[in-house]
Amino acid sequence: MSVPTRSRRSLPSSPLAWVAATMLASLVLLALAGPLVWGAAADRPDPSAVLQGPSAAHPFGTDNLGRDLLARVLTAARPSLLLALSATLLGAAGGVVLGASTAVVGPRTRRWLATLINLLLAFPALLVALFLAVVLGAGAGGALFALAVASVPGFARLAQTLAAGVSGTDYLAAARVLGLRRHRLLRRHVLPNIAEPLLLSTTMAAGTALVALAGLSFLGLGVQPPAYDWGQLLNQGLDRVYAQPLPALAPGLAILYAALTFQLLGEVLAGSAARRAHAPQSPPTAPLPATLPAPLPVPDGPAGDDHVLQDHVLQVEDLTIELPTPAGVIRPVRGVSLSLRAGEIVGLVGESGSGKSLTALALAGLLPEHARVGRRTHRLLGADLTAMTRKERHHHLATGLAVIFQNPASALNPSLRIATQLTEAIRTHRGASRTEAAAQAEAALRRVALPPSLLRSRPHQLSGGQRQRVMIASGLMVRPALIIADEPTTALDVTVQRQITELLSDVRRDTSAAVLFISHDVALVAGLCERVLVMYAGTVVESLPADRLATATRHPYTRALVESVPDLTADRDRPLRTVEGGPPDPLAPAAGCPFQPRCPHRRHRCAEDVPALTDLDPGHRVACWYPLPAPAKATAS
């Protein structure tokens, strides 16, 4: 990934970038060459041509000593730019050291520094600059210093904010534990990580400083004659602006041009930084094949799955999801088929990124707008969702299924009372009256073993376990036929996890809702579910009764997954099973079995053909050309 990034950084990519670069180059050239080429002409008085208007010899006219104004404007580029840049750099350096050091000092000093910065920020920068310039006495040095000091608080605040982001990180904590001294911490860990945004604002600030310095000179507080900068020239030109506008206009335009250059440069830098931030950050993988492999063949289900299954609450076939990402279109879910009977609890396991959550979202119709979904069948309670209009589908899903997410804190609206959140769905979708809804909400809370008094509280007053119960209660309100629980206990402690899974089992028993329980915890799923689907790289690789997970898995991936889980009785002298390598790059899925690069049992065929999910026996299906042998005792049971 580093190659495209680097080329993007060194070559301006947009027209705007070219314009900014050209303008900057012209300024640099002018500052370098100006005094050498035009310096002599700018200082040569000509008593015969004082205060002339524009002419062929003097395109911008002359000043009161008869010096050529064009030459003077061009020569003034160097002092004007130098002053502005020095003032900015001085101010930035002071501000950044002040602000960034908040990340590496002790808590008491940090509070002091923060107060100091707040205090300094309370004074308007321009007033400070003017005040200091007056106090320090008119002159270039004084003006420079005044401006630098005035810009310190702004930079300090920015650096402080940025550094706060770094100071909370574990790597800074680790560096502290390494005993690195404060300046080392600042130099090695804080500054490099905040440099980019600081550079942007410094560039923009240089433009402002240029204008401000010109302003001070214009007021007679900055550069003093016989030296001159653009502000000085503007000042002198203004005396006769009504007679001859050009002598005043020219330095004004020069100031504008330079300020604009810095502004544009800042914009361009900011733009490219933002683009880089969006560049994919995935680990580099094997070289990408030039073309994407052909779409996967549809795994054929057994004949019985193809027609409408009446007792099935949910039936999905060949679900495929495509998502556009900045790096290209990915297919994180590729041909998943699953069905759930009423009252059945099915587990969906797999490692991070295998597509579990996206599958859940697709089933609930909650995928992001830009996702493209394909499926052959999608039935909920017998009704064909693919044939419905958007609105009908939404209604059918809202009343037929409930989704419980991993993080109940973000799934509940923090500003609404529990009562409002519980009753919202049935009041809009079922048209229940207020009192009816309230009574049902109380019943639902009792169902999940929470006191009805909770109805009046807000989410932040509840513990994580209580919030998850509220989520389940809210799901129960619509009396769903299907509950999809996506890692509902991952954020919770084991004891609370146990309570929540028991609650789900009870709900299922009492309401005969089907439950799709998504988790990466193989042991948890094995204990809770009847049937388990194992996902790998967007496909279901094995579907088996939960009691076979421990000993009778047939797919090499499932076997490895199960063996890598330590249990309380694990032999501490035997290393745990691991699978070398990582999941395939979603941008470049290879041909053949998705597990093939990591599979210890692979043979020739695996790299060429995709194994389809096929029946080993009723209730056990596996997508592997060479399933592992079944242990003898497992087949007997």
Added chain:
Amino acid sequence: MTALTLCQVTVRYDGPHGPVTAVDGVSLDIPAGTTVGLVGESGSGKSSLARAVVGLTPLSGGRIILDGREVGGRTVRARRHLGRRVQVVFQDPDTALDPRMTVRQTLEEAATAFRRLDRRARSERVAGLLDLVGLDPRLADRLPRQLSGGQRQRVAITRALAVEPDVLIADEITSALDVSVQASVLNTIRRLQRQLGLSMLFIGHNLPAVCYVSDVVAVMHRGRIVETAPTTALLRDPQHPYTRALLTSVPILNAPPPGEPAAPALPALPALPALPDEKLS
């Protein structure tokens, strides 16, 4: 080999409603060359304890004793002294490493934090360290974002080992990882124990993972240690009701099929906490 002893360690924070005691008089003994596991629910004060031991959070009370001598972590000098002997690895592989430094730079910084090494010695050290945790030496010039979570976590462990500490504190180092990746990190820890004879405090909420690497397990509940016992004894005969609740709640792969209760009902589980009690958290 070094022994670490925590004596009545207390950590308090300023909460919005007055001080909150995160760690409440914890005493714990980590004998030389052993690994002590620390389990407990989230918010029970495990991480506060870890940060206090290495001086990242000030102690409100108690003492930390290394080989019989009390250490402090308040000043940079004291922290340098402490850091040379006690190192820590944190939970989140995403923020564990400086995103702008390559693996090599990170490890060299740690390796030279307390001793001078010339260029050759430095690169040999980096290669040796990567080898120690079973990472491909070709990964040395990668940036953290070019590594997987498990690789990043192993680099973070390597950084801690680079200073050759006597004591390693591992704070939930496998919590953010997938099981298959967790397995390789746990294996790495086991191997390091044998090869280096480290004393270690291994903090986690996943009981099986903690038990797999620990000789002794301490159970923490609401800022206090409620039980400490050798791993096998704790598993066989838990004493405190909270330990028992914890043990019965651990999902087990070989559980009986559903239909029958998966485990005996939970008499030991604390009743649902009342609402006002929970407002603090």
